[in-house]
Every structure is written in structure tokens, then in C-alpha cells.
Amino acid sequence: MSTAMNDVMIEAEGLTKSYGKPGARVRVLDGVDLRVARAGIHALLGPNGAGKTTTVRILATLITADSGTALVAGHDVVTDRRRVRRAISLTGQFAAVDETLTGEENLRMMARLSGLSRARARERAEELLLRFGLGDAARRQARTYSGGMRRRLDLAAGLVGSPEPGVFFLDEPTTGLDPRSRRELWQVVRDLAGRGAAVLLTTQYLEEADRLADRITVLDKGAIVAEGTPETLKSRVSGHRLDLVLSTDEAYLRLAARAVHHSPETRTLGIPTDGTAAHARALLDEIDPHRTDVDRFSVHGATLDDVFLALTTATTEAPAHV
Template sequence: MSTAMNDVMIEAHGLTKSYGKPGTRIRVLDGVGLKVPRAGIHALLGPNGAGKTTTVRILATLATADSGTARVAGHDVVADRRAVRRAISLTGQFAAVDETLTGEENLRMMARLSGLTRTRARRRAEELLVRFGLTDAARRQARTYSGGMRRRLDLAAGLVGSPEPGVFFLDEPTTGLDPRSRRELWQVVRDLAGRGAAVLLTTQYLEEADQLADRITVLDKGRAVAEGTPETLKSRVSGHRLDLVLSSREAYLRLATRAVHHSPETLTLGLPTDGTAAHARALLDEIDPHRTDIDRFSVRSATLDDVFLALTTDRTEAPAHV
């Protein structure tokens, strides 16, 4: 996928943002940068308070950075704010639709507010109802829609007046959805990128980022602590993991500093390994030469959960009390 300058739809450098009064200000962004190409899906991962939503708000012109620069669809987010807003669609954690209106009425209303004529608004609503699989429910009130249908309607509403393929900011869009609805929305997001849209996605679901994102930026305490493809990030914390269930609290604490995964409740530690039987045997012999400290073990592939925990957890806190 090309990331030449004319294909970069979202670009930010050195974004900083603080909130609060002088002397008690809290820095929520500390030099964040990213690039999202046309027809790309980029995920922002991080714990609550890491700066994900603040980043999206700055890029969507809803907040102003204290320092740094950002361009969206070729427009500066400060100097060309109006042009940015014409090029983007923003979907938050909750569907912003009028539940007393039908799906068709919601889309026609948004089209009229965007300046389309009555005829063009009706045609645009029909196009989007077909595209988002809502034709059969077009004349039903939105209050009767399932959670997944409301999210699709919300995404469709964001497309009404925006030029396509455009730029999509999706801030935890599958929050509260059941697994089936979540997967249906994933396909909608893939289709958007397939049509050439640039998608910036924030999510608390690591599986969601793994399934959708071409690249991921991991944020922690306002900083980008890692960036890459899902596979690249997994390889950073080892391609495989040897999970050990220890026989005692003492054994757990003794080995905890070597681990990339910690579960004090179950006395389980995960150590990096290349996944081969030879390496697993060598590790077991090294850490438990008397064969008294390990009750059982298993080898598993690294996941984004491992990446998340390894990159956003204070390692000095890892061997938590048991």
C-alpha cells in the first residue's frame, strides 16, 4: 500500500494537549504522531486516559492541540477547519440518530442539512440504505433497530454530505454491540476502506484491532509507545509464549521479572519462546532444573493482549501481590 504524500489522508506530528489550571495541568498528549493512507485502517490502542479520544477530537477539529501539526485530506486542521469538516465523518461511541424518525427520514434530514435538494436528498438516502443493508428497515422508526443497525445507520448518516471516499474517525464504534453485530460492523468498515476511505479507529477490543487494522499505534500516558502492523507488534513481545502454572507463590515471584504475561490470581506466567519444542524444553530445564516449581505448561501464539499488556503496563508493577 502506497504511503506517498498524495496518498496520506491523515497526518499528525508532535501533537500535545494539556487540561486543567496552571500549576495543576495534566498532559494528555505528549508528542503523538501518525499517518493513515488512503484505503487504510489505522487503530489507536491504549488504556483509558491514554489519549485516544483526544487525538481524534483534534484531528476532527473538535479540539485544538497546544502544539504540533495535523492535516486531514490535505487540509490543515486549524487553518482549513471548514474544509476538514467537509471531508470527514465522525462516529462516536453511541449512535447519533433520531429514534423517532425512520431510517430513511434520518438520512434525508441529514442530506437536507448538508445542503442537498429534496430530490437529491431522497436519492442519496436510497443509495445509502442499499449500501448499508437497511432497505428492508427504511420505513421503520430507528428506535426499533438493533444496536448493529443503529451503528450502520449512524455511519450512513456520516456519509450523506461528505465526498467519498473521505476520511472516517470511528471512536470505539462497537461499544455495547453483541458479537454478531460487531462482526457485521467490521465488514462495513472493511468495505469503507475497500472503497478508498481512510479510517482511524479507536477501540478497547484488541481482537477488533487485530481483525481490521493495517497498522496500529499503541498509546500510553499520552505517548505513542509502539507503531506497526499487528504481526510486527506481536513479534515484539515474542511470536510465541510459554505459559507456566507455578506450584507456589515463591516460585511465581522468583520468575515474574522474566515474564511478559502475569496472572497472580492463577500463579501463571508467560515467557517468550520461539515456539519450538527444543526451546521450550531448554526453558523448562533452565528455570525449573529440579522439576518442582512448575505444575503444568502450554505454548501459545502471542496476541495483541500480550502486546497491550507488555507495552502499557508499568513493568515494575508486574509481579503483583498474590
């Protein structure tokens, strides 16, 4: 692997990882390549078990890959773990703060553990509390914080002793948050990237990746199946989609194979289209020449849901009553 360039903060090649006993090992990563730029947000998408968290844990030096190489902030994740850990912040699905301490006490404790003097720890805590919108709650116990506030405190704690802008690993950071708290955290993440940080985000929320990410990597069964900007990925599954509500189960099953979106409960299928009226009419004439199979239809722009469903492994389901 070449030395990471100044604008590349994460560079991984050929990462593999398997778990299990000899003779019954399951490969969860199968040759993953990844590059994450400075001052950007890169999202990892994929179904449960696709390898997203395993990738993050390898890059954050929590586990070791079976093969492959990776540099984070220019440091090898195997031979230079200490420097990697000084350059990164890792936030998991649950905020890692002491709820019996105040917000200020949490940050001062983390600063002291990072080697800062008492005076500098106090200054750093004050800086971060103000920056993350927690100044008014600084002397309240963390147990009184909302979920979004605890998340912001968790992110602030990760910055206490790390040189900025650094690298942020956010592993499903908005799990369990209400919509308002999610949006507040999104702004914090944007601010981190705006200050020059490289952010690697895993999420189950496709809207989150669409709103935040500059680039997206789609994982399925431990392998990369697509990578690009959100708009590029949407164009891969067609710029628009013709949603059809079918009148019978037989019509649904007959057309399911050509659809990029399936909703068996409502007998709805999404068919790629270029979005023009002419193409929509032509598709309807082709699909339902006798005008008996389609009850209703609508045309809308492709979403990351379409990308996710089209590019990752899924079983095409028949309606529940078939």
C-alpha cells in the first residue's frame, strides 16, 4: 500500500476477516478496499451482518484483520496502533459516558486520562461543552440529559485528547434517538467534517446517509457491491421509479423479478424509469396491455432505499396472503 496522501485519512486494501472454528469458519469481510478523504463524510451501508461494524473495529484497532492492510491518519493499524488511537475517535451505538457525573466532570475526567494538566483539562472541557451546545447543561448530571445531548457529550469526549481534525468512526450513532435529536446530531457531524475531520459513518437509516454522506460504500456479505456519491448510486438503479399497485397476487409475482422495490403487503412494485411521461406510458402499456393488472401508479425520484434493495441480498417475498 502506498503512503496515505494528505487528503486521504483512511486507506484500506484487501481486508478480510473470518470467525468460527477451523473447518466451520464464516467469512464476514471478503477483500474490502476503502478510501476516506479528509473533511468528508463517508457512509457504510449494508444489511445486518454485511461487515460494517467489523470494518470499523479493524480500522479503530479493536480487532485485527486476517489479511489486508490499512492506514489511518497515515499510520498502520497493526504496527502503529498507538498513533492510530491518538488520531481517532470512536462512537458506538450507545453513549459511553458516566451518567452519575456532570457533563463538565465527564470531559475533565477524559482530559485528565488523556494526560492534560488540571488547568488545561478544565479549559478543554469548557471549549467542547460550548462547541457542542452543552454549556447550559455543563453542571447537570449526564443522567438528566436527553439521548441527543448524551450523544453530543460522547462525541465531545472523543475529542478531548485527540488532535483535531482527526478521524471519527461513528457506528450507528443515532440508534434510538428521536427525529429532533437525530437532526441535531447530524449538524454536529457536518460541523466536524467542516472543520477538516474525516468521518466514517455506519448507519441503518438510509435517509441519514443520503443527508450526510459525500460518498457511500455499500457492503453485502462482506464484500463491496457499489461505491459512489448518493446521486451516482441512485442513477445506477434508475433516476426515477414507477410504483405500481397491482390488482392481483398473480400480477405481483409475474412482475416482481424486474422491480427494484417490493412491498408485498400492499402489492406494490417499483420499476425503473427515466421519469418522462412517454417512458411511463410505454411501461404501463407493456406491463398491463389489457389495463387489468395495475390499480394505481405514481412516479418519483429514486432513493437510497432503492439502491439498498437493488444492490444487497434479499429474498423476493410474495404477498402474505399468497
